Amino acid sequence: MTAGTSTVEREDTGTGRDGFARLVRAEWTKFHTVRGWVIGMVAAAGVIMGLGLSPGRQGSCGQNGPDSVCALPVGPGGQEVTDNFTFVRRPLAGDGGITVRVTSLTGLLPTSGEGTRPGLVPWAKAGIIIKDGTRRGSAYAAIMVTGAHGVRMQDDYTHDTAGPPGGVSVASPRWLRLTRSGDDVSGYASSDGTHWARVGTARLAGLPATVQAGPFATSPQYTQVINQPLSTGEVSGPSQATAALDHVTLQGAWPAATWTGDETGAFSNASPLQRGGFQQTAGGFTVTGSGDIAPAVPGAAGLGTTITQTLVGTFAGLIAMVVVATMFITAEYRRGLVRTTLTASPRRGRILAAKAVVIAAVTFVTGLAGAAVVVVFGPGVLRANGVYVHATTTFTEVRLVVGTAALLAVAAVLALALGMVVRRGVIAVTAAVVVIVLPYLLAITGLPTGAARWLLRITPASAFAVQQSTPQYSQVDNVYTPVNGYFPLAPWAGFAVLCAWAALALGLAVLLFRRRDA
Amino acid sequence: MSDATIVVDGLRKRFGAAVALDGMSFTVRPGQVTGFVGPNGAGKSTTMRVILGLDAADAGSALVGGRPYRSLRRPLSQVGSLLDAGALQPSRTARNHLRWLARSQGLTDRRVDAVIERAGLRTVARRRAGGFSLGMRQRLGIAAALLGDPPVLMMDEPFNGMDPEGIVWMRGLLRSLATEGRAVLVSSHLMGELQDTADHLVVVGRGRVIADAGVAELLATASGDRVTLRTTAPPEASAVLTRAGATVATGPGAATITGLAAEKVVALLGESRIPFSEVSAHQATLEQAYLELTRDAVEFHSAAGTGASR
Numbered sequence: 001m002t003a004g005t006s007t008v009e010r011e012d013t014g015t016g017r018d019g020f021a022r023l024v025r026a027e028w029t030k031f032h033t034v035r036g037w038v039i040g041m042v043a044a045a046g047v048i049m050g051l052g053l054s055p056g057r058q059g060s061c062g063q064n065g066p067d068s069v070c071a072l073p074v075g076p077g078g079q080e081v082t083d084n085f086t087f088v089r090r091p092l093a094g095d096g097g098i099t100v101r102v103t104s105l106t107g108l109l110p111t112s113g114e115g116t117r118p119g120l121v122p123w124a125k126a127g128i129i130i131k132d133g134t135r136r137g138s139a140y141a142a143i144m145v146t147g148a149h150g151v152r153m154q155d156d157y158t159h160d161t162a163g164p165p166g167g168v169s170v171a172s173p174r175w176l177r178l179t180r181s182g183d184d185v186s187g188y189a190s191s192d193g194t195h196w197a198r199v200g201t202a203r204l205a206g207l208p209a210t211v212q213a214g215p216f217a218t219s220p221q222y223t224q225v226i227n228q229p230l231s232t233g234e235v236s237g238p239s240q241a242t243a244a245l246d247h248v249t250l251q252g253a254w255p256a257a258t259w260t261g262d263e264t265g266a267f268s269n270a271s272p273l274q275r276g277g278f279q280q281t282a283g284g285f286t287v288t289g290s291g292d293i294a295p296a297v298p299g300a301a302g303l304g305t306t307i308t309q310t311l312v313g314t315f316a317g318l319i320a321m322v323v324v325a326t327m328f329i330t331a332e333y334r335r336g337l338v339r340t341t342l343t344a345s346p347r348r349g350r351i352l353a354a355k356a357v358v359i360a361a362v363t364f365v366t367g368l369a370g371a372a373v374v375v376v377f378g379p380g381v382l383r384a385n386g387v388y389v390h391a392t393t394t395f396t397e398v399r400l401v402v403g404t405a406a407l408l409a410v411a412a413v414l415a416l417a418l419g420m421v422v423r424r425g426v427i428a429v430t431a432a433v434v435v436i437v438l439p440y441l442l443a444i445t446g447l448p449t450g451a452a453r454w455l456l457r458i459t460p461a462s463a464f465a466v467q468q469s470t471p472q473y474s475q476v477d478n479v480y481t482p483v484n485g486y487f488p489l490a491p492w493a494g495f496a497v498l499c500a501w502a503a504l505a506l507g508l509a510v511l512l513f514r515r516r517d518a
Numbered sequence: 519m520s521d522a523t524i525v526v527d528g529l530r531k532r533f534g535a536a537v538a539l540d541g542m543s544f545t546v547r548p549g550q551v552t553g554f555v556g557p558n559g560a561g562k563s564t565t566m567r568v569i570l571g572l573d574a575a576d577a578g579s580a581l582v583g584g585r586p587y588r589s590l591r592r593p594l595s596q597v598g599s600l601l602d603a604g605a606l607q608p609s610r611t612a613r614n615h616l617r618w619l620a621r622s623q624g625l626t627d628r629r630v631d632a633v634i635e636r637a638g639l640r641t642v643a644r645r646r647a648g649g650f651s652l653g654m655r656q657r658l659g660i661a662a663a664l665l666g667d668p669p670v671l672m673m674d675e676p677f678n679g680m681d682p683e684g685i686v687w688m689r690g691l692l693r694s695l696a697t698e699g700r701a702v703l704v705s706s707h708l709m710g711e712l713q714d715t716a717d718h719l720v721v722v723g724r725g726r727v728i729a730d731a732g733v734a735e736l737l738a739t740a741s742g743d744r745v746t747l748r749t750t751a752p753p754e755a756s757a758v759l760t761r762a763g764a765t766v767a768t769g770p771g772a773a774t775i776t777g778l779a780a781e782k783v784v785a786l787l788g789e790s791r792i793p794f795s796e797v798s799a800h801q802a803t804l805e806q807a808y809l810e811l812t813r814d815a816v817e818f819h820s821a822a823g824t825g826a827s828r
Contacts (some may be wrong), residue, residue: 017590018625019592022621022622022623022624025621025622025624026618026619026621026622027618028616029618030607030618031612032608033610033611033614033615033617033618034607034610035609036609199620252551280649331607331609335604335605335606335607335608336602336604336605337605337606337607339570339601339602339605340569340601340605340619340662340780341569341573342570342571342572343571343572343593343594343597343599343601344593344594344619344623345593345622346570346571346587346588346590346593347588370678399560440610474821517573517574518570518572518573
């Protein structure tokens with residue numbers, strides 16, 4: 001062996017991208033040769049799976065015989081819907097229209113005891129509707145007055161267009177008109193029956209020649225959030241709305257001679273507030289209903305939960321990953337090993353980059369495995385326990401799994417950067433858990449909704465938004481809180497907040513790493 | 519072999535108020551073991567860290583094979599270094615420690631096994647490094663330093679914690695590395711450890727070089743060309759030697775002669791048939807030479823109490 005003329009075997013020819021791949025391999029070797037870190041990752045995946053698949057939540061769906069099976073109608077867009085209202089109808093053959101005047105909309109709300117009190121929920125609705133038959137979930141278009149959102153034109157459950165604002169009364173009635181022309185249904189509003197304004201036109205593809213049309217009324221679940229210092233509670237129950245309509249004018253061919261009523265609350269154990277009905281009056285109707293024509297939402301105003309519930313163990317897995325990611329750098333400082341690392345590769349930014357690549361890849365793959373298992377098998381466990389789980393599209397499930405893995409990976413990089421900045425294991429782990437995990441835990445447990453939403457807009461925990469699986473609808477009042485799986489930012493916006501934090505911390509870490517003596 | 523050098527030129531560095539390096543300059547040449555000696559706090563470790571690009575100097579330069587360390591593409595193939603044998607992840611095995619280092623340089627596991635063999639770690643290679651004695655950690659550090667088969671080697675106090683057998687092994691290793699043509703820089707605060715190992719010495723104190731010379735040269739300076747004589751006829755001997763140009767100082771039982779080499783003394787006494795029981799050239803030890811050289815540095819250090827030890 002002669003120094004200088006190197007006879008040492010090499011695995012690569014050594015050019016390429018200046019050896020960054022070698023550094024990544026070196027850091028990967030470092031990672032997988034410390035048993036504690038590998039165990040930490042396995043534990044992280046284990047706790048995500050364990051909490052996601054453990055039968056913690058109980059429901060009554062399907063638990064008491066065939067009648068108790070929970071099923072929601074599915075709307076034209078494929079989503080689960082609520083389609084519950086008192087419908088006073090007659091068939092309409094071909095093109096035509098209906099015009100009514102609404103002179104009042106009143107209602108009843110539940111109280112904390114057994115009684116009721118007068119009042120309207122904001123999305124109580126009454127007006128006229130054209131619908132593809134009476135099957136639950138079938139296509140429709142409607143124009144209506146509401147409790148607090150003025151005149152609205154809505155169709156196919158998810159579409160909502162605002163018309164003239166304001167409530168209705170005898171002194172200030174509201175005229176509504178709905179006309180069909182082929183697949184198009186147009187809604188108009190007027191305050192005097194003379195001057196009309198078009199609110200919107202809905203295209204209901206494949207609407208049959210004969211549809212059902214007429215007045216309707218319904219009133220969704222009443223929910224009130226009670227924020228107390230250390231807990232967030234809800235009062236909820238059914239509500240009822242009653243509308244008075246007159247000046248009913250029909251246009252086109254209406255073959256039936258009489259009006260048929262499909263009333264809400266016709267089942268045996270319906271509460272008084274759920275009961276509906278209609279009366280024909282001189283020149284009109286009084287229609288009472290309870291329910292909603294809207295997308296079905298999980299949580300207080302709806303039924304069951306979402307697939308997001310299966311990812312409940314993410315935070316625990318995140319804690320384990322944050323600890324390992326932090327130690328991936330602080331352990332080197334503790335033993336002075338960082339100097340050996342630097343003699344092997346003197347360019348410091350690249351070392352940190354290689355470490356970030358390795359810890360991100362390891363946590364991403366671990367998170368992907370954990371999240372995939374709970375998203376695939378978790379709903380089955382929940383359903384077996386009688387909990388209704390809302391259907392999700394495959395695309396959403398993939399986004400949840402990949403998003404959760406990405407959240408864990410970027411959070412691990414943030415923890416690594418904090419470890420580099422602080423250089424002490426205990427302090428770095430504490431800091432990482434406080435900035436990444438704690439905001440999420442506070443937001444889903446003790447904090448009032450406002451503070452929780454604020455935390456989930458600006459802290460790294462905002463990235464939990466990638467786990468939201470059902471959209472938030474402005475035309476459905478619900479408890480849209482983090483604990484119910486609703487986040488204040490859109491999934492990728494929340495993820496971007498975490499990325500920004502990680503980039504900032506990584507930048508600071510590189511700067512300090514370069515400046516400091518090792 | 520022209521690039522197998524370390525050239526340190528005018529390094530200066532302060533840690534707060536303490537001066538760690540104060541114009542440190544020296545050169546390490548290939549094919550020999552250069553001892554880097556000085557009391558604790560003289561700036562040896564700091565110099566090595568600056569050479570390796572770990573610490574930044576306030577002024578001056580440190581080049582390895584003509585280039586700053588931070589610009590080396592596969593540094594472990596240029597310089598092998600052992601700074602701190604304790605710098606290990608305790609739960610990682612010795613072999614895995616070498617494997618990640620090998621990965622970073624694009625080296626194979628076969629190379630890892632070769633240096634394990636050379637460092638005498640074969641039987642413990644798959645044990646956790648956390649359970650190693652300091653001597654075994656030093657061997658692991660040596661294995662890491664040899665991994666890239668570098669022409670330059672630099673070791674900070676490699677004898678620390680080694681048992682006598684290990685010290686003998688280490689000396690042999692350092693000698694053979696130099697024989698292979700490598701430049702070897704070895705620091706120590708104990709000159710005795712380098713007695714039979716170093717060819718060249720850089721003696722430092724208070725952050726600068728006090729002496730930079732070959733070992734033989736240093737010893738001659740310290741020994742001062744004196745010869746000790748034991749004889750039953752001191753007056754006759756004194757007369758003969760004085761006539762030959764020597765200065766003779768007679769003491770109890772022995773005389774000290776200056777100005778004549780020992781062989782010449784023996785020849786003269788033999789010609790004159792003067793009986794003697796011993797003629798010996800006075801041999802100063804490196805330790806004595808070192809103490810002589812560093813006395814000022816140490817005294818200053820204790821008196822001023824500057825904590826320039828890092």
